[in-house]
Amino acid sequence: MNEEELLKKLREAFSGEADERLASLSSSLLDLEKGGGGEDKARALEVAFREAHSLKGAARSVNLTEIETICQAIEGVFAAMKRDEVSLSAGLFDLLHHCVRAIEDSLSASEGGGPDQIGELATLVSRLQEVKAGKEMKGSKRIPKEEPKAKGQKKSPPEKIEEKPREEEREKEEPAKEKPAPKPQLSQEVRESQRKPLASESVRISTAKLDLLFLKAEELVSLKLASGQHLADLKEIVRSIEIWNKRWGEIGPELRALNRMAQEGDGWDNLSGFLDWNHDFIRSLGKEIWGLTKGAEREGHTLGLMVDDLLDDMKRVTMLPFSTLLNIFPRMIREISRDQGKEVDLLIEGGDVEIDRRILEEMRDPITHLLRNSIDHGLEAPEKREKQGKPRSGTIHMNVSQTEGGKVKILIADDGVGIDLAQVKKKAASLGVMTKQEIEQLDDRDALSLILESGVSTSPIITEISGRGLGLAIAQEKVQKLGGLLSLDTAPGRGTSFRMELPVTIATFRGILVQVADRFFIVPSSNMDRTLRVHRDEIKTVENRATIPLNGKALSLVDLARVFGLNQEKDNSAGNGFLTVVVLGAGERRIAFRVDAVLGEQEVLVKSLGKQLKSVPNISGATILGSGRVVPILNVNDLLTSSPDASVQAPGLKAAEGEGEKKSILVAEDSITSRMLIKSILEGAGYLVKTAVDGSEAYTTLKTGEFDLVVSDVEMPKLDGFGLTKKIRSDKKYSEIPVILVTGLETQKDREKGIDAGANAYIVKSSFDQSNLLEVIKRMI
Numbered sequence: 001m002n003e004e005e006l007l008k009k010l011r012e013a014f015s016g017e018a019d020e021r022l023a024s025l026s027s028s029l030l031d032l033e034k035g036g037g038g039e040d041k042a043r044a045l046e047v048a049f050r051e052a053h054s055l056k057g058a059a060r061s062v063n064l065t066e067i068e069t070i071c072q073a074i075e076g077v078f079a080a081m082k083r084d085e086v087s088l089s090a091g092l093f094d095l096l097h098h099c100v101r102a103i104e105d106s107l108s109a110s111e112g113g114g115p116d117q118i119g120e121l122a123t124l125v126s127r128l129q130e131v132k133a134g135k136e137m138k139g140s141k142r143i144p145k146e147e148p149k150a151k152g153q154k155k156s157p158p159e160k161i162e163e164k165p166r167e168e169e170r171e172k173e174e175p176a177k178e179k180p181a182p183k184p185q186l187s188q189e190v191r192e193s194q195r196k197p198l199a200s201e202s203v204r205i206s207t208a209k210l211d212l213l214f215l216k217a218e219e220l221v222s223l224k225l226a227s228g229q230h231l232a233d234l235k236e237i238v239r240s241i242e243i244w245n246k247r248w249g250e251i252g253p254e255l256r257a258l259n260r261m262a263q264e265g266d267g268w269d270n271l272s273g274f275l276d277w278n279h280d281f282i283r284s285l286g287k288e289i290w291g292l293t294k295g296a297e298r299e300g301h302t303l304g305l306m307v308d309d310l311l312d313d314m315k316r317v318t319m320l321p322f323s324t325l326l327n328i329f330p331r332m333i334r335e336i337s338r339d340q341g342k343e344v345d346l347l348i349e350g351g352d353v354e355i356d357r358r359i360l361e362e363m364r365d366p367i368t369h370l371l372r373n374s375i376d377h378g379l380e381a382p383e384k385r386e387k388q389g390k391p392r393s394g395t396i397h398m399n400v401s402q403t404e405g406g407k408v409k410i411l412i413a414d415d416g417v418g419i420d421l422a423q424v425k426k427k428a429a430s431l432g433v434m435t436k437q438e439i440e441q442l443d444d445r446d447a448l449s450l451i452l453e454s455g456v457s458t459s460p461i462i463t464e465i466s467g468r469g470l471g472l473a474i475a476q477e478k479v480q481k482l483g484g485l486l487s488l489d490t491a492p493g494r495g496t497s498f499r500m501e502l503p504v505t506i507a508t509f510r511g512i513l514v515q516v517a518d519r520f521f522i523v524p525s526s527n528m529d530r531t532l533r534v535h536r537d538e539i540k541t542v543e544n545r546a547t548i549p550l551n552g553k554a555l556s557l558v559d560l561a562r563v564f565g566l567n568q569e570k571d572n573s574a575g576n577g578f579l580t581v582v583v584l585g586a587g588e589r590r591i592a593f594r595v596d597a598v599l600g601e602q603e604v605l606v607k608s609l610g611k612q613l614k615s616v617p618n619i620s621g622a623t624i625l626g627s628g629r630v631v632p633i634l635n636v637n638d639l640l641t642s643s644p645d646a647s648v649q650a651p652g653l654k655a656a657e658g659e660g661e662k663k664s665i666l667v668a669e670d671s672i673t674s675r676m677l678i679k680s681i682l683e684g685a686g687y688l689v690k691t692a693v694d695g696s697e698a699y700t701t702l703k704t705g706e707f708d709l710v711v712s713d714v715e716m717p718k719l720d721g722f723g724l725t726k727k728i729r730s731d732k733k734y735s736e737i738p739v740i741l742v743t744g745l746e747t748q749k750d751r752e753k754g755i756d757a758g759a760n761a762y763i764v765k766s767s768f769d770q771s772n773l774l775e776v777i778k779r780m781i
Contacts, residue, residue, distance in 0.1 A: 007062065014062045025100055066118050067107070086134075092131060095127055224304050224603075225602070231300050235293055237289055248279060342394065349399045350399050356506055366475035371398075378414040406504055451472055509525070509606070514582060521633070522634065524636065527586060531582050585640075591639070616684070620633050620638075622677070665682055668692045669712070698724055712725070742773070
């Protein structure tokens with residue numbers, strides 16, 4: 001992209017930004033003009049000041065000098081207002097509103113305005129400077145109000161009232177001089193048609209609306225999965241009918257022989273007639289179902305293609321090239337390197353690679369941290385580089401590429417001093433990240449990964465750029481949150497490189513459905529290394545942890561059921577002694593997890609857990625299967641760091657005794673997502689959980705089992721939470737069972753109503769935190 005094309009794109013972006021900032025500035029002026037005082041006045045003045053300041057900077061970046069100048073003058077007036085050096089008056093507000101209109105007119109014209117607009121802006125700048133200098137706005141200088149104009153209509157310059165007398169005197173002095181003939185004026189409709197085209201190749205839409213549209217399109221994935229599930233159900237019915245046909249064919253000769261032996265008049269005729277009718281009916285029904293199956297298969301295929309095409313188109317709409325982010329870094333590198341007296345060349349490649357806008361926005365901070373670290377810690381001063389035989393200018397190479405697996409790889413490499421592993425180990429030991437003995441046993445790659453721990457830094461001093469040991473930890477956290485991976489390499493004296501692998505989009509991905517006990521989980525395909533069948537005799541205990549052999553090394557083996565506190569009623573190795581194992585990994589780390597079954601791969605639409613449940617251990621989100629079942633998505637990074645204590649029991653070892661009987665909890669919640677997530681939290685804490693979709697079903701379920709506590713929503717169909725609590729309290733058998741109400745109703749009246757009904761605790765969803773819920777439950781049972 002050449003400079004002219006880049007400037008054109010930047011000015012298009014500036015035009016949209018200017019519209020928003022001018023609208024906000026105008027709104028703030030109106031608020032100030034209303035005459036409010038105190039905090040309201042200060043808030044409106046601060047907003048106006050910031051908008052003028054931001055617009056000034058944006059205009060400077062796209063070479064619109066006249067707009068930059070007037071914005072600077074407006075900013076100066078607002079600064080004087082904040083210092084109470086300028087008194088507010090109607091004339092001043094007229095001037096400021098006129099300035100906003102003049103900027104809008106200038107932006108409507110090409111290249112920031114023609115001679116008329118430029119002259120008008122210059123005049124306004126002079127007036128603003130007079131105001132800032134302390135000259136009061138006089139009545140004769142007041143700018144008359146204009147009649148409202150149609151959007152986009154060019155406004156006439158204001159009438160200069162104070163100059164009229166001089167014009168009249170000039171006419172008296174030159175009575176004989178002829179006035180030039182007036183120029184023909186265009187009609188308003190013609191002026192507007194010349195000013196702006198009727199249609200544009202692009203439209204501007206808020207990102208919030210675009211994201212909402214994208215989310216609605218993504219919901220069609222659920223419809224596609226449901227269609228596939230219905231087709232599978234139909235095929236299963238067809239297979240059942242085929243089995244019936246086969247069995248009927250096998251028994252047919254016997255029925256015919258029986259028919260020949262039967263005596264007429266003993267009722268056999270009726271039975272024989274019914275069997276013949278039943279045979280013909282089921283065969284006819286089978287043909288109809290087979291036809292429906294074929295039709296559903298065709299329609300499902302068409303629907304799948306349409307959904308995939310729509311999602312691909314929507315993804316393209318929400319994807320942006322990396323250049324939109326990378327373009328901000330050259331200036332940043334220049335400013336930081338000049339401040340530190342270093343010479344740095346930034347080489348950028350792959351700016352045309354596109355990625356989800358949401359990922360791009362999240363990656364701004366991590367990339368900024370890594371670039372700052374490269375300058376501050378990595379690259380040497382020019383004189384030092386020359387002594388080492390290196391070029392005076394250090395080089396930071398930034399490359400963006402798309403991998404074969406549909407991911408985006410970002411490489412940031414410098415040719416500096418590299419990372420001192422001895423310093424990293426020393427710092428990690430001083431912070432207590434690991435013991436000195438554990439650190440000494442690490443190989444170079446594992447020791448290098450310690451630099452990603454919070455607080456670990458090799459810098460002897462803390463600067464405003466870096467040195468706190470937080471930048472790399474924050475970068476890793478952001479990358480992992482996006483489902484990506486951060487790794488690094490270093491070579492002493494030759495430099496350091498950081499590699500980040502990210503998904504192209506955060507909306508959908510391919511996942512493996514696995515079964516653990518009676519529960520289902522989704523494992524991201526990108527984290528699935530392999531699946532294995534392992535015999536129990538192969539499991540060995542190393543340092544009190546179960547391991548299996550893989551590629552000549554001992555690999556930790558963890559029971560996924562134990563991680564989530566699930567009750568595994570049967571041994572999935574029963575009969576042959578083999579276990580089903582999935583090997584999950586992120587970066588260089590691998591752990592094997594025992595599961596009951598691997599059911600297959602499918603497309604996964606991610607559902608957020610919401611703010612209140614954003615920290616559920618080992619779970620990153622949820623999805624809905626074609627059957628309508630809500631299934632958690634495993635957070636593999638969490639599992640790899642928190643799971644070794646849930647090792648599979650090796651042969652010859654007995655399970656721990658004395659764990660105590662699990663407490664049983666009944667959950668009443670009409671929202672399927674909330675119901676499933678609360679169930680997941682409670683089961684993860686070691687409780688047995690039953691669920692009900694409303695108060696009526698909950699009360700019925702309560703009578704069918706033994707429960708230690710009830711957790712209920714309030715707003716539910718049939719019987720709400722208040723009504724359920726009252727029924728429990730009025731029944732002598734259940735009146736002592738603790739009841740916790742978890743609801744979105746947060747008024748004092750609602751709280752009192754819950755207490756009057758007999759609830760033991762009332763938790764508002766807006767302030768809901770899983771630790772609070774578990775703490776309340778622990779106190780009660």
